[in-house]
Amino acid sequence: MLIRSPRGWELPERLATPEALMLGRRYLLGGAATLAAVGLAGTAQAAEAPLPPGALRFKPGRPLTPAHAVETYNNYYEFGTSKSIWRAAQRLHTSPWSLRIEGMVHKPTTIALDTLLKQVTQDERVYRHRCVEAWAITVPWTGFPLSQLVKIANPLASAKYMVFQTLDDPKQMPGISGSFFPWPYVEGVTMAEANNELAFVGTGLYGKNLLKQNGAPIRIVLPWKYGFKSVKSIVKITFTDKQPMTFWKQIAPDEYGFWANVNPAVPHPRWSQARERLIGTGKTVPTQIYNGYGQWVSSLYAGMPQTRTLFM
Ligand SMILES: Nc1nc2c(c(=O)[nH]1)N[C@H]1C(S)=C(S)[C@@H](COP(=O)(O)O)O[C@H]1N2
Ligand SMILES: [Mo]
Numbered sequence: 001m002l003i004r005s006p007r008g009w010e011l012p013e014r015l016a017t018p019e020a021l022m023l024g025r026r027y028l029l030g031g032a033a034t035l036a037a038v039g040l041a042g043t044a045q046a047a048e049a050p051l052p053p054g055a056l057r058f059k060p061g062r063p064l065t066p067a068h069a070v071e072t073y074n075n076y077y078e079f080g081t082s083k084s085i086w087r088a089a090q091r092l093h094t095s096p097w098s099l100r101i102e103g104m105v106h107k108p109t110t111i112a113l114d115t116l117l118k119q120v121t122q123d124e125r126v127y128r129h130r131c132v133e134a135w136a137i138t139v140p141w142t143g144f145p146l147s148q149l150v151k152i153a154n155p156l157a158s159a160k161y162m163v164f165q166t167l168d169d170p171k172q173m174p175g176i177s178g179s180f181f182p183w184p185y186v187e188g189v190t191m192a193e194a195n196n197e198l199a200f201v202g203t204g205l206y207g208k209n210l211l212k213q214n215g216a217p218i219r220i221v222l223p224w225k226y227g228f229k230s231v232k233s234i235v236k237i238t239f240t241d242k243q244p245m246t247f248w249k250q251i252a253p254d255e256y257g258f259w260a261n262v263n264p265a266v267p268h269p270r271w272s273q274a275r276e277r278l279i280g281t282g283k284t285v286p287t288q289i290y291n292g293y294g295q296w297v298s299s300l301y302a303g304m305p306q307t308r309t310l311f312m
Contacts, residue, residue, distance in 0.1 A: 060126045061292065062278070062285070065137040067206045069280025074213045075131065076232055077181060078166065078173035086213040091172050092233065094217040103238035104159040111152070113217055117203065119152055120144040124207075125200060130262050130291045132226035132255075136276040141221055142204030147195045149237070155191070159239035163188035164220050164231040181251065187229045188244040188258075189222065192300050198223055198293055224293040226260040226311070261301070262291040263310040273311070 072086050079085035079092075099116060102108040122144050130136045150162065168184035170176040176183050193199060200221040203210060210216040215232025222229050228248050238244075248256030255269055264274045264287035275284045289310070290297050301309040 060128055060138045062128065062138045064126065065139060065278065066280040070137050070139055070205065071211055071213065073135075073279050075133075075227065076175075076213055076215070077179070078168075078175045078183075078185065079213070080175045081179075085175070086211070088174055089211075089213040091174070092167075092212045092216065093172060094212060094233075097217050097235075099218070099234065100236040101153045102236070103163070103240050104156040105239055106154045106156065116149075116152065120148045120201075122203065127198075127200070127221060127223040128291055129221075129223060129227055129230070130276055130287060132228055132260070132268060132273075134268075134271060134273060134276050134287075135279050136285075136287075137279055139205055140207065141200060141202045142207065143200050143202040143221065145197065146199035146201050146220065147197070149201055150191070150194050153237060153239070155239040158241055159191060160241045161188050161190055161239070161244055162194040163238040163240060163244045164234045165236040165238070166231055167233050167235045182247060185231060185247045186244065187220075187231050187246045187248070188240075189229070190300070193222070193297075196297055196300060198296055224261060224290040224297045226256075226262055228256060229260050257308075257311065259301075259309040259311065261297075261310050262287060263289055265289070266311045 073083045074085055074089075075083070076085050076089060079088040095113075097113040098110050099113065100108075100110050122142055124140055124142050126138065126140045128136060128138050146162075155162070164187055166185035167173070168176065189199070200223075202215065202219045202221045203217065205211070205214055210219065212233075215230075218234055219232045220230050220234060243258060246256075246258055248260075249258055262273075267273055273287055276287045277284050288294075
């Protein structure tokens with residue numbers, strides 16, 4: 001079993017707030033079951049373990065968002081531009097699934113998701129998520145650090161960016177046909193961002209496998225950036241030495257830049273970013289710089305013009 005000491009942004013279950021703990025208990029049984037399903041636990045007994053091996057809790061500083069809200073209020077433009085795409089998303093076939101890895105790597109490859117998941121150590125993390133549209137959620141992810149995927153992909157030392165691409169299949173994704181968007185959905189990060197300990201690959205939410213509307217079977221999770229950087233249902237990863245043209249930057253370069261780090265001080269051209277709406281609760285709260293994760297990520301941008309990286 002992997003034993004590690006908690007970082008500042010994590011805390012062991014015994015230190016979690018009673019509220020988070022209570023919510024936590026409700027999803028943890030399912031969480032162990034998810035791990036069993038991907039072959040990490042494997043016995044019925046494991047499904048009763050209070051925590052998956054090595055699981056530590058983030059300190060989100062807020063209660064978890066009710067799961068129902070997270071599962072029925074979504075952005076997934078391949079299925080439509082409204083927030084109510086969860087029914088349409090059920091058309092997505094998530095198994096079998098594989099990831100293509102190419103570009104500046106030692107050996108381009110296609111890896112089946114089952115094979116990939118046997119090579120990583122899954123864990124649970126509670127993260128805040130801030131959409132550029134000023135709504136937010138706080139959710140328990142199952143998944144693994146993005147740095148593990150970088151290692152498996154084995155990029156060349158000269159690679160500077162990691163680029164994620166969503167499935168692009170109009171037969172399964174009714175929002176693609178007839179829309180003017182520059183499909184496929186592509187976003188990317190620098191290698192330093194990809195290897196930051198907060199960068200995560202999500203395979204589950206609330207202890208269950210990811211639902212289709214949330215980006216099943218595998219998605220990116222970058223909690224210090226606006227939500228549009230967190231690419232859903234990824235099928236391809238490309239390493240490159242040039243900053244990639246990204247989906248939202250192509251649509252509106254002045255509104256959704258490459259960096260997209262959360263910054264309450266820089267308004268979106270059409271609305272303020274100072275506060276955020278916690279969906280499922282009716283509450284709004286102040287937005288924090290880097291979505292509250294500056295302690296772990298601000299060094300990534302040292303020496304860079306803040307006007308550019310925060311938020312553009
Ligand atoms: N492929 C794809 N990924 C996507 C999006 C999308 O439209 N298509 N929307 C993004 C945006 S704007 C947000 S806020 C989050 C929403 O994730 P959720 O619906 O699971 O909360 O997914 C991001 N990933
Ligand atoms: Mo978003």
